[in-house]
Every structure is written in C-alpha cells, then in structure tokens.
Amino acid sequence: MPSLKDVKTKIGGVKKTAQITKAMNMVASARLRGAQDKMEAFRPYTAKFNEAMSNLSSRSSSGGNFPLMEKRDVKTVELVVVTSDRGLCGSFNSNIGKLAERTMREYEAQGKPVSFVCVGKKGFQYLKKTEKVRKVYRDIMGTFQMFNAREIATEVSQNFLAGGSDKVEIIFSEFRSVAVQRPTGHDFLPVQPSEATEGESTAAKISGEYIYEPSVEEIMDVLQPLYLNVMIYHAMLEVGASEHAARMTAMDNATNACKDIISKLTILYNKARQAAITAELMDIVGGAEALK
Amino acid sequence: MAQQIALEVVTPTGAVVNEEVDIVNAPGYGGDFGVLANHAPFLSTIKIGILSYEIGKKREFLMISGGFCEVSNNKITFLVESAEFGHQIDVDRAMKAKERAEKRLAQAASHDESINVTRAEAALQRALSRIKAASTR
The missing domain is CATH 1.20.5.440 (ATP synthase delta/epsilon subunit, C-terminal domain)
Structure with missing residues (x-):
C-alpha cells in the first residue's frame, strides 16, 4: 500500500492536470466560436462565387480551352493535406493522416505515384515517413489569411500546369458539428465546372443575357485561380473549426478522466488514513493493556 | 428621389457594404465604369483600385483589390479579396x-x-x- 504522503502528492498532481485541461477546453471553445464566425463570414462569398462560376461555365460550353480544366491521363496524383499545427486534440490529425494514407495506397495500387503537400505541421509529422512530401506549410493555421491560401493554391496549380501532377485532391476535415468532424477528400484540379445540383436554380435565374467584360473565356481565366484560393481557404477554415471542436472534446474527456482518478485516489487515501489510525489505536490499546 | 440600386461588397471576411445607392463607380477590366439603377445584366472582372458610390449628397470611397462584379435584377455585387473604407486606411x-x-x-x-x-x-x-x-x- 502506498504511503499517505505519496497518495496526497499524486492527488495534487492530478488536480493540477485537471486544471490545465479545463483551461484548454475553455480556450478551445472560445477559439471555436471565433473560427465559426470566420466561417459564417466567408459563406456569402463562396455562395456568390459558386453562383458566378456555374453561370459562367454554362455560358462557356463553347469549349474554351483552359489549362486548369484540362483533363489529362492521370499518371501522377498530388494530395493537399490540411491539418492543424498543434496536437492535443484527440485523434483529429491522425484521422486526416489515415485518410491521406489510404488514398495514397489506392492510387499506388493503380500504379499512380502520389506526392503530398502538407498544410499544417501535424500532417507533415504523420506523413513524413512516406518520404513523399513535396512541400510543407507550417505554422499558418493559427492566423491564416486569404494570402496564405493564395500562396498554396498558386504553388499547387503551377505544379499542375508544369505537369508535376495530373490530378490534385485536397484532404481536410469537414466541420459537421461540435461533436462530429469528418475527414473528407475533394477533387481540386483539374477544375470541375460547378455541381449540377446548384445549376438548375441559377440557370433559371440568369436567363437574361449578360454583358461580359472582357469575354467569358477571359473572365474564366481570372476566376479559376480565385476559385482555387477559395477552395483552399474553405478547407483551412473547416480544419480550423474542426481542430478546436476536437480539442474541446479531447480536453473535456481528459478533465473527466482526471476527476475519476482523483475520486479513486481519494478513496485510496482515506483507506490508508484509516489503516494508519487503526494501527495507532491498536498500539495505544496494546500499551494500556500492558500497564495493567 | 431617383431610383436606386442595391450595392453589396462581399469579401472573404464578410460583407463590407450592403446599401441602396444612387450610383456606383468601379475600376473594371476595360477601365472605370459607372452603374445606375436598372442596369442591364453585366459581369466584369475588377482591378485593384477605388470603388465609389453615392447616396444622395453623401459620397463614399473604398479601396478594393481584385475580384469581379455582377449586376443583375437591379443589384450590383462585388466579390473582392479585400475592401477598405478610405477613413479606415x-x-x-x-x-x-x-x-x-x-x-x-x-x-x-x-x-x-x-x-x-x-x-x-x-x-x-x-x-x-x-x-x-x-x-x-
């Protein structure tokens, strides 16, 4: 049986840990709110953007030749993996890493070599053992801005245009709710004309003839890189929110685990105390008995 | 009161302007252009420059960076990467x-x-x- 003092020290230590995890939980929940606000602010921009994109691509069916939309024979694939920079958020980052690895294996099984572009330190740490990481963007997830997204999008699309990859997918974690974050993969390059689901409503709305300045094709040329920025930025926002949500859950669990340990240790402590008292009493009684 | 057009300036960090205005002037691809109420549907890319609009006698200036704008249904929407009011700069x-x-x-x-x-x-x-x-x- 551990001594009274040992148990007491241990209880103190676990209490401190619980304090820290609780504080981290609160910080994460405050940050989550910030991240959600950011997502909220970004939503109208994406909505409008997609609308305009589908509007334009329905007009340019005349077959404009856009290098970013060119569908080539897929020989090499690049995966853009967006994760957080920091740990202590449960299985959040490794879930994204696992999805990336699985996707890599699928492509390699088809004989298509894969390279990675990691956004966020944790993804790199997970994937560096594959030795296929082409580029890493570290320490930008905390305070990322649009220009970070632009930098990444430019780098990836230039590599695509130079023939370094024939297909690019982006892997990140979708923020469903505070409790649910799901790792997902999306096609990134070549640029797909917008989804058919939105197409109907917008096509009806824009029946009127537009004046385009410059031509539809030239606008598309400008819009496509912007579209990529938007996609990267969107992924970063989702990951940002997911990270904080995952950390909240992880830290909540940790705090609860601490409480369990504390109550167990307290029982142990009381038992040890009682045993000590009993032993002392026995001594006293024994001593008094001997004096008679 | 003359007819007005709805102006909306949207950036990745949120909507900056959302107002009924008399006239909008913006730096388009082929040079500056002005838009009044009931303009025909129009889509243009936007260069870095100054967007100005008037409500009555009041005139506002915004610095905007690249993006595009769309006019339809008496509404003009700017999608730009950043937009700042003159007095915030x-x-x-x-x-x-x-x-x-x-x-x-x-x-x-x-x-x-x-x-x-x-x-x-x-x-x-x-x-x-x-x-x-x-x-x-």
Whole structure:
C-alpha cells in the first residue's frame, strides 16, 4: 500500500492536470466560436462565387480551352493535406493522416505515384515517413489569411500546369458539428465546372443575357485561380473549426478522466488514513493493556 | 428621389457594404465604369483600385483589390479579396508599402531576378489605391 504522503502528492498532481485541461477546453471553445464566425463570414462569398462560376461555365460550353480544366491521363496524383499545427486534440490529425494514407495506397495500387503537400505541421509529422512530401506549410493555421491560401493554391496549380501532377485532391476535415468532424477528400484540379445540383436554380435565374467584360473565356481565366484560393481557404477554415471542436472534446474527456482518478485516489487515501489510525489505536490499546 | 440600386461588397471576411445607392463607380477590366439603377445584366472582372458610390449628397470611397462584379435584377455585387473604407486606411503604412514596392521594382528593373515583378506591381497598385482612397475621405 502506498504511503499517505505519496497518495496526497499524486492527488495534487492530478488536480493540477485537471486544471490545465479545463483551461484548454475553455480556450478551445472560445477559439471555436471565433473560427465559426470566420466561417459564417466567408459563406456569402463562396455562395456568390459558386453562383458566378456555374453561370459562367454554362455560358462557356463553347469549349474554351483552359489549362486548369484540362483533363489529362492521370499518371501522377498530388494530395493537399490540411491539418492543424498543434496536437492535443484527440485523434483529429491522425484521422486526416489515415485518410491521406489510404488514398495514397489506392492510387499506388493503380500504379499512380502520389506526392503530398502538407498544410499544417501535424500532417507533415504523420506523413513524413512516406518520404513523399513535396512541400510543407507550417505554422499558418493559427492566423491564416486569404494570402496564405493564395500562396498554396498558386504553388499547387503551377505544379499542375508544369505537369508535376495530373490530378490534385485536397484532404481536410469537414466541420459537421461540435461533436462530429469528418475527414473528407475533394477533387481540386483539374477544375470541375460547378455541381449540377446548384445549376438548375441559377440557370433559371440568369436567363437574361449578360454583358461580359472582357469575354467569358477571359473572365474564366481570372476566376479559376480565385476559385482555387477559395477552395483552399474553405478547407483551412473547416480544419480550423474542426481542430478546436476536437480539442474541446479531447480536453473535456481528459478533465473527466482526471476527476475519476482523483475520486479513486481519494478513496485510496482515506483507506490508508484509516489503516494508519487503526494501527495507532491498536498500539495505544496494546500499551494500556500492558500497564495493567 | 431617383431610383436606386442595391450595392453589396462581399469579401472573404464578410460583407463590407450592403446599401441602396444612387450610383456606383468601379475600376473594371476595360477601365472605370459607372452603374445606375436598372442596369442591364453585366459581369466584369475588377482591378485593384477605388470603388465609389453615392447616396444622395453623401459620397463614399473604398479601396478594393481584385475580384469581379455582377449586376443583375437591379443589384450590383462585388466579390473582392479585400475592401477598405478610405477613413479606415492607415496612410503611413500605405506610404511605406509604396516605397517598398517601388524599391523592389527598381531592383527588378536593374538586374535582380529574385524579385517577383507581378507581385511587386500588385503591391504598388494596392498601396497607391489605398493612399488615393484615404486622401478622398
């Protein structure tokens, strides 16, 4: 049986840990709110953007030749993996890493070599053992801005245009709710004309003839890189929110685990105390008995 | 009261302007253009520059960076990467940015190939527009 003092020290230590995890939980929940606000602010921009994109691509069916939309024979694939920079958020980052690895294996099984572009330190740490990481963007997830997204999008699309990859997918974690974050993969390059689901409503709305300045094709040329920025930025926002949500859950669990340990240790402590008292009493009684 | 048109300026960090205005002037691809109420459907890319609009006698200036704008159903929507009101702009900072960009361009013009000319030019454009927007407050 551990001594009274040992148990007491241990209880103190676990209490401190619980304090820290609780504080981290609160910080994460405050940050989550910030991240959600950011997502909220970004939503109208994406909505409008997609609308305009589908509007334009329905007009340019005349077959404009856009290098970013060119569908080539897929020989090499690049995966853009967006994760957080920091740990202590449960299985959040490794879930994204696992999805990336699985996707890599699928492509390699088809004989298509894969390279990675990691956004966020944790993804790199997970994937560096594959030795296929082409580029890493570290320490930008905390305070990322649009220009970070632009930098990444430019780098990836230039590599695509130079023939370094024939297909690019982006892997990140979708923020469903505070409790649910799901790792997902999306096609990134070549640029797909917008989804058919939105197409109907917008096509009806824009029946009127537009004046385009410059031509539809030239606008598309400008819009496509912007579209990529938007996609990267969107992924970063989702990951940002997911990270904080995952950390909240992880830290909540940790705090609860601490409480369990504390109550167990307290029982142990009381038992040890009682045993000590009993032993002392026995001594006293024994001593008094001997004096008679 | 003359007819008005709804103006909306949207950036990745949220909507900046959402108002009924009399006229909008913006730097389009082929030069500046003005939009009044009931304009025909129109779509244009936007350069870095100054967007101005009027409500009655009030005139506002915004510095905007690249994106595009769409006019339809008596509504004009700007989708730009950033938009700042003239009175929000830090002139000193813009001046410094201007000097920096000019220096980089001068370097690039002489020999230095490490300088990204397009980027420096864009930075200079932004700085100049900021200064201009701030001076018209």
